[in-house]
Amino acid sequence: MPLNNDIVEYLEEKPLTSIFEDFRIIYNASFHDLGDKVFGNPRGQVVSGRPLITLICQLSHHVHRGNFEYSECANLYTRMSSICSWMETTPFDMAPFEPIARLILDHAPDLEVWQSLMQLIDTLQSSIKESDNQSNKLVANSIFRRVGANHRAEKTMEELKKSMRHELSGSVFMNVKGFWKKYFVTPKWSKHCVLLSKEYEARSGEANLKFPQDPVESDVWKWMKAVEDEILNASNDTSSITAIEKKRLSESRYTHAIEATQCHTLAKGQMEGGQTDRQLDYFIKRSDLPNSDRHHWRDVLVVGELTKLPTSAFLDKFLQLCVYMSEVFLAQPLRHFVHGLILFGTQLQLWVFDRSGPYCESIIDVGKSQKKLVHVLAAYMLMSDKEHGIDPNIRYEGDKMIINMKIPGSVEMREFVLDSTPLVFQSAVVSRGTTVYSSVEKSYVVKFSRKICGGTSEVDLLQIAKDVVGMAKLEGWRDLVPISTLRKGLKFTHKMVKNTRPAEQVLTTLVVLSGKSIQVLKSTSKAGSRKRKSESQKDGNAVEPVSKQTRSGIKEIPRSVPVVEISSQSNRMAPSSETTSSADGNLGISPKIQRRSSRLEELRTSQSIGVKRRCQQSVDVNERPKRIHHSSHSVKVATDVVENPVTFPEKNLSHSSISSQSGGLLSLSTSDFIPPGFKIETVKCVEIRKRQQAAVAISPFGKSISEFETPLEVIIGLYDAIKAHRSLLLDANILHRDISVNNVLLKQCEDPKDYGGILIDLDLTILFKEGKPQGKLEAMMGTIQFMALEILQNSFVQPGTVVSHSYRHDLESFFYVLLWICIRFRWPDDKSPHSAFLRKWYSGTAEEIYSNKKIHMKKGIFGDKVMERISPDFENVKYLVWKFWKTLFYKDEKFTTGTAADPDTLYGPIIKAFEKTILCLKS
Structure with missing residues (x-):
């Protein structure tokens, strides 16, 4: 087509000489052939296309500098930019580029090259569109097309x-x-x-x-x-x-x-x-x-x-x-x-x-x-x-996924039809795998997760709490495959555990090798052991105990089962050239003094006391934050440090020939088959914590708290959730223990008169029967960035001073949710200038997080350094934030984190502050 006069004038004023010269230099440096071999290269050889990528991008910038306003090329820069992005990320055929490349290599006039460029842009845009259509067709034929793509920020x-x-x-x-x-x-x-x-x-x-x-x-x-x-x-x-x-x-x-x-x-x-x-x-x-x-x-x-x-x-x-x-x-x-x-x-x-x-x-x-x-x-x-590993109980039809589940009050199974894109999913591999889907008609959601077997299930708790206003209602459930079935027939021992933690993150225990004995230098005092861990962690070396769990990294090693194993005593002592394997490779270590990972020390002692954890990932409202939970199960393992013990076939051992002795060793009534220099000892098999994949359907359907449209909507949502929490505790005798931005949903509505909130997720709750908790209140439960100070403190205080989880700690978590929302949202481009401040609530050790939060909650600091970070759109919410803070942390002008005997001592003023703020926002 004929060129516009503005283009002709612009190319005369600013010729393309330098761009074309750069292309010739890069082309000649990349290829030694000017013939068909270059442009006949198949799709996928992106390296071969580097001269072309550079050419198109430089021409795109040249167009941008021209600031054209004529109609024919009004969107030329946008078209060329999209082509540049496509070329840099997608394998492409070289053939369409041959005409323009040959013109440049032959030193053709700028206008002739420009006409070829216009034809190339039309050709490439047509190819890109066709490629996108093929991609959509590929998705339509995929049996897993129901799963949404991941939207996490890119990482290297x-x-x-x-x-x-x-x-x-x-x-x-x-x-x-x-x-x-x-x-x-x-x-x-x-x-x-x-x-x-x-x-x-x-x-x-x-x-x-x-x-x-x-x-x-x-x-x-x-x-x-x-x-x-x-x-x-x-x-x-x-x-x-x-x-x-x-x-x-x-x-x-x-x-x-x-x-x-x-x-x-x-x-x-x-x-x-x-x-x-x-x-x-x-x-x-x-x-x-x-x-x-x-x-x-x-x-x-x-x-x-x-x-x-x-x-x-x-x-x-x-x-x-x-x-x-x-x-x-x-x-x-x-x-x-x-x-x-x-x-x-x-x-x-x-x-x-x-x-x-x-x-x-x-x-x-x-x-x-x-x-x-x-x-x-x-x-x-x-x-x-x-x-x-694909679940046969879930079938797929088009963009829908279908599962049959039990429903309350009936023996019949009901068909639940779900939308293909998950509303919530976990990014970690080792996790409960919590994934939430909505029904096609948006009337309920179904949560899939790996529940802990035994105890009161979430289904039972939802049925107990069915009359609590503001709580999610049970619509259906189904238990799927347990982990014991998936791993049936496999045997796991502690010696099979591979340490993956970086060397600089691993605590060590000194091991002195002397003669044929092994001496582990450790204190018999629990307090002393705890103290050493705390001191080491202050240096930045945080180690998770085997018994601790996180939502995104559940450690499945709570118990041990004894197994008979035969090890060579003569091989216990390594030769002088022995090297000890670490997480980072093979490191040569002196045979006299070695350092053993405290991870192994924890596995080999019965004092598996909870210690601090280090949160590794940033947490946002759309990314399931990590939870931590300290198990009370202790772990006992034989103290043998032989890397490769000799194991005899099990058939050679008979129950009648072996009797148990103290110290974990076994003696034989006959030792005919035991070679000299060998002994029998007890090793421990790992019993994987019993979990089972389960699906639970609840209603009504709600949206994430981050999707609020006005401050009034989110404040009403939190107000309803707090009232539901109070009713859950006082009327149903259930303590939630996991208040976070992910467990409060907002009702889907168009009229502000219908605003409301829903409290969900009873996975970590505890039930009280006759005033007694049906579980460990001392367990460290919750989402770490919203965790109460005393619960955080549980992970590093001296034994005997651990605080039981109470309603007060859940209210404190509600406060952190409110404060987090007011600081995180309602900024230009949805980018809070205070992300680094919020990061202090979930990055570092538990003790560091505790210290940061406690400082932020102190009088003076809170008013000057925290309140000022609240978004201007939440100006009318500042009274609520201040009243909530003062009710929780200050009594008679003294800082406190204690729990009042009467729950309404805290619930009352907080609920009244919400009601006052809601009236203000409505007016």
């Missing part, structure tokens, strides 16, 4: 790895017994895998089926695809065999068909729905999905990491696999577990990740024979949805 891979090291601390198990049998031998299709691996062995000499001698990632990937095409998929083709052979094949292979396929990505941007763009080495998805170079995390069945590096690079590659697993659980929040693998050259490591943590099989050497590796690949592609 290293930041995510660091976060994983803390999140998984204490929950990673290696060399788990029973792993291979459970996942690869017991299933019916395992015989089919054996046949396929034998078939591979017979054909392994063929050129394309030879395992590469130099196992670089690309060659190993080609070998894996060749195995799939030549061996695995070939087993599905029975068109060329006789009826008798088909019958024999059916009987021997159970007619199992390969219904999945191996995939990998060539560049970042090909995996959709993740926290950031990832280039994934290896994954498996369904073979019936559209064949495309674009994939989605919601379709991933298995995740793998391929590397030529040796197993000494384990930690880095394991953490990378953890990040990928996090992406899977974010895109598939109802997934029970996910299979994974890491291939270090010829060393294969098989993993399973569930909500209690990752665990793996012992290393498998596939260098000499790849039969087991072929067996594994076949198994992954033969597994059913259930064997891949």
Whole structure:
């Protein structure tokens, strides 16, 4: 088309010479060929496109400087900017760029190049639109399209790895017994895998089926695809065999068909729905999905990491696999577990990740024979949805997910139809996996989470509280799979625990090795032990005890079960060249004096006293904040520090030959089979805390407290929640114990006269019967940034001074919610200038958080440093904030955090202050 006169004049005034010269320099530096080989490069070679990306971006800036106002090019800069962003994040074909590139390389006039640029923009925009349509079609065909994408702020891979090291601390198990049998031998299709691996062995000499001698990632990937095409998929083709052979094949292979396929990505941007763009080495998805170079995390069945590096690079590659697993659980929040693998050259490591943590099989050497590796690949592609951790009780129709649940007052099951996008989900892998969906008609919500088995369930509590005004009402429930079923047949011991916490974050206990004895230098005083932990943590070294749980990192190691194990006494003492493994790799340590992680010390003593935790993630209203809970269960483990004890087969031991003795050791009535230098001792198996996936439907449907439209709406919502909390305590004898921004919903309404709030989530509540709590009131429960001072203090005070959780602490949490809302929201662009101030309420150790909060609540500081941070839109709420603060923290002008015997001593003034503020806002 003819060029506009303004364009002609602008190009004459500001020619494109420098831009074109830059392109020629970059092009010639990148390529040595000016012919078809460059522009014939396939999609995915983004590196090859760097000269073109630079060219289009520079031309875009040139247009922006022109400040054109004519109609034809009014949106030219916007169009070019979007194309630049697309080129930088998406693999693209080089061919459309050939005309403009050749013109520049041939020194064509600026106007001629500009005309070619206009044609290129039209062509690229058409391609982008077509690509988006294909992407939408891919989502429409995905069985997991119901899951919404993650909206967390982007983080680098290293930041995510660091976060994983803390999140998984204490929950990673290696060399788990029973792993291979459970996942690869017991299933019916395992015989089919054996046949396929034998078939591979017979054909392994063929050129394309030879395992590469130099196992670089690309060659190993080609070998894996060749195995799939030549061996695995070939087993599905029975068109060329006789009826008798088909019958024999059916009987021997159970007619199992390969219904999945191996995939990998060539560049970042090909995996959709993740926290950031990832280039994934290896994954498996369904073979019936559209064949495309674009994939989605919601379709991933298995995740793998391929590397030529040796197993000494384990930690880095394991953490990378953890990040990928996090992406899977974010895109598939109802997934029970996910299979994974890491291939270090010829060393294969098989993993399973569930909500209690990752665990793996012992290393498998596939260098000499790849039969087991072929067996594994076949198994992954033969597994059913259930064997891949996908819940069979939930079915999917279009964009809806459907589950049948029990309903109150009936034995019949009711069908609950839910919207595909979760309202709430947890970002952590090791967590309760709390995920909330709304009904299609927006009349109720269904919460999926891993409840603690035993005690009073949330369903029971909701039924008890059915008459409490302002509380959510029970609509339905269903118990799904328990963790004991998912891990049935597996054996976990404390020696299998892998320390992932960074070295600088680990407390240490001095161990002196002398002769053939091992002496652990530790105090027998509980107070002394607590004191040392506190002092170390003041230096920034916070260690979570095994018994402590967090919402986003539940440590599943509360109990121990004894197991007989035989260890070599002669091997107890390491030679002078011995090295001790740490979380960061292999470190050479003197044989005379070693330092052992306090994580092991905690596991090996019965004094598992709760200590401080360090919160690792920023918490916002749309991200489930971490909760902490100190378990009262103690842990006892044998004090042996031998890395690799010799274990005899269990069949060699008889109950009649073994009798228990004090000190955890066992004596034998006959020792014929015990070699000299060995002894029998008691080791401890880990009993995983009993949890069960459950679904609970409640009504009415509400919106997040962060979605309020006016200060009046959010104040009325909190007012209703506090009244519901009072009624829950006084009328239903239930103490909530987890007040946070996530557990107060606002009613959906258009008329301000219908504003209201709903108190939800009775997971951590405690029931009182005849005035006695049905649980531990001293347990550290709640969401840390809204946690009361005395509850925070429980984690680091001396034994015997722990404070019981009371209604007063929940009211204090309500106060922090109110204050947080007033400081966090109603700022320009929704960006509070006081984020760093709020971060002090959840970052650091519990003692640091306690100190920060306590200082903020003191007279003078609160008025001058806290009240002034409240958003101007909440000016009329300042009286409520001040009255709430004074009622909680000051009595007779003295600072206090104590609990009044009469609840209405606190409830009364606070409720009246809310009512006064509501009248003011309405006027």
